[in-house]
Amino acid sequence: MLQNSNELFIENVNGIADINKPFVMTLNHNEMIWERTEEEQNIKVILERSSQLPETYGDKILGLWELEKATGNGSYFKESVKKGIHDYIFFRWDKCFVIQSENGKITGVYNVHGHKPEVELIPYGDQLKRDFWKIQFEENLITLKLLNSDSLVTRRFRRIRKFPD
Secondary structure (H helix, E strand, O other): OEEEOOEEEOOOOOOOOOOOOOEEEEEEOOEEEEEEEEOOEEEEEEEEOOOOOOOOHHHHHOEEEEEEEEEOOOOOOOOOOOOOOOOEEEEOOOOEEEEEEOOEEEEEEEEEOOOOOEEEEEEOOOOOOOEEEEEEEEOOEEEEEEOOOOOOOEEEEEEEOOOOO
């Protein structure tokens, strides 16, 4: 990023070269305004000062979740939740997940869709296939609904703060 007076030129060294002139930047109280012409169209970007960053679906899903209710047969958890059994899924910050259930321990990586409340679970190994789940968020609860299935498969989890014994 190069800045000269009120011009702002952003250089992406890993991407395509920007052939447009630099943005002309102005500051007003809690706004920063970037303006320039791209492909003969006037572009105006208005940035507002914020005291906190907006939360993404990927941010919301992070953490440790204990299985509360299971409907339908799925790969990771059995349909019935047994008393005294603590099945959980842990969505780690490094995009890895850990599932502990009656089926054993399953690990893999996950991708959260950038624009929709959906998560893709990609387990390590050949025993299980990747799955796509719709996420319903409630306060300290998530419900996952399996998308790539002909039958209804849902899993409801409650946020917990420590691993079960």
